[in-house]
Amino acid sequence: MSTSHSTVMLRRNFKHIARNPTSVFNAVLMPIVMLFMFVYMLGDAFNVGVDYIDYATPGLMLMAVCYGLGATATGVNSDMTKGIINRFKVMDVSRGAVLTGHVVASLLTNLIAIVALVGVAFLLGFDPSASLVDWLGVAGMILLLGFAAGWLTVALGLAAKSPETAGMAAVPLVMLPFFSSAIVPADKMGPGIRQFAEYQPFTSIIETLRGLLNGTPSSGDAITAVAWCVGIALVGYLWARSTFKKRA
Numbered sequence: 001m002s003t004s005h006s007t008v009m010l011r012r013n014f015k016h017i018a019r020n021p022t023s024v025f026n027a028v029l030m031p032i033v034m035l036f037m038f039v040y041m042l043g044d045a046f047n048v049g050v051d052y053i054d055y056a057t058p059g060l061m062l063m064a065v066c067y068g069l070g071a072t073a074t075g076v077n078s079d080m081t082k083g084i085i086n087r088f089k090v091m092d093v094s095r096g097a098v099l100t101g102h103v104v105a106s107l108l109t110n111l112i113a114i115v116a117l118v119g120v121a122f123l124l125g126f127d128p129s130a131s132l133v134d135w136l137g138v139a140g141m142i143l144l145l146g147f148a149a150g151w152l153t154v155a156l157g158l159a160a161k162s163p164e165t166a167g168m169a170a171v172p173l174v175m176l177p178f179f180s181s182a183i184v185p186a187d188k189m190g191p192g193i194r195q196f197a198e199y200q201p202f203t204s205i206i207e208t209l210r211g212l213l214n215g216t217p218s219s220g221d222a223i224t225a226v227a228w229c230v231g232i233a234l235v236g237y238l239w240a241r242s243t244f245k246k247r248a
Contacts, residue, residue, distance in 0.1 A: 027068030028113045032120050035060050038183060039124060046184050054128065057121045058209035059182025062202055064113040065146050066177060069153040069170040072106040076157030077166035080244075099240055102157075103150035110146040129215035137212045141225065145205055148229040149173065151236030158243040177202050201228040 038060070039053050048055040079098065118126070130138065153170055160166035179197055180186070186197035197203055204224040211217040 027064075027071065027109045028116055030067045031060055031064035031113055031117045034063060035117060035120060035124070048185060051125065051127070053121060053124055053126050054214075055210070056183065057118070057126050057128075058213055059177060059180070059206050060117060060121075061114050061142065061209060062145065062180075062182060062206050063174075063177045064117050065110045065142070065149055066174045068106060068109045068113060069149060069173050070167045071109075072102055072150065072153045073157035073160065073166040073170045074163045076102050076154050077160050077163045080158060081162060099154055099244060102154050103147065106150040106153065107143070107146040110142070110149075114142060128213040130213045131215060134212040134215055134217065137217060137222075138209055141205065141208055141212070141222075141229075144226065144229040144233075148233035148236065151233050151240055153236070155236045155239035155243060158240055176200065177206075181206050201225075201232065204228060 035053075035056070038056050046052055046055075076099075153173070156169040157166040160169050179193060180200055180202040181197060182202070186194050186203060189197055204221050205228065207218065207221040208225040211221060
């Protein structure tokens with residue numbers, strides 16, 4: 001029964017996202033706009049030792065995950081503040097299905113955005129050296145990242161007081177990639193911000209994706225990235241469940 005409830009919630013949430021032009025733009029089109037901006041407008045300004053599109057695409061893949069999170073946080077909070085949850089309780093819908101539906105809808109949106117981004121990157125000259133196994137590693141990393149970010153965003157949405165503040169709560173996750181190695185190597189940054197970029201969660205995830213796409217994966221980066229994702233997912237899940245029980 002819980003699985004069928006989760007499927008219904010997933011269908012509902014995905015339809016809500018698809019019917020919102022702003023959500024579609026932020027989740028799918030904005031990463032592509034960023035790709036054009038950094039590659040064509042700013043790419044020649046960065047000396048990264050390789051073609052800039054090959055350097056930037058892994059970071060933009062992570063950004064594609066982050067840009068769709070605002071809609072998830074807003075949707076979760078709207079369900080909570082507008083009485084939708086109470087209706088589901090009357091209908092005997094599983095509480096876990098409500099949260100899981102939002103997470104899986106967010107994850108599917110992420111995958112669509114990344115497929116679109118990578119497709120455009122190939123048209124612009126993206127030339128990865130990844131093997132089939134490396135590509136599977138990329139897919140696994142993206143799924144794990146999307147799962148972790150989804151649960152954390154659901155928790156933020158539940159904790160917010162209104163849909164407006166829920167959308168704002170996801171802004172730090174959107175901005176954090178700019179303070180990582182997504183756009184330029186961390187060692188080219190100034191003191192202070194360089195250390196922050198080197199040790200924040202997104203840098204190890206980006207470097208894992210970059211290594212896999214280059215065909216030179218680093219076990220150290222991968223272990224750190226997986227540890228961060230698992231930790232974030234666990235915190236987000238426990239926080240979301242706790243807040244949901246209190247507010248529902």
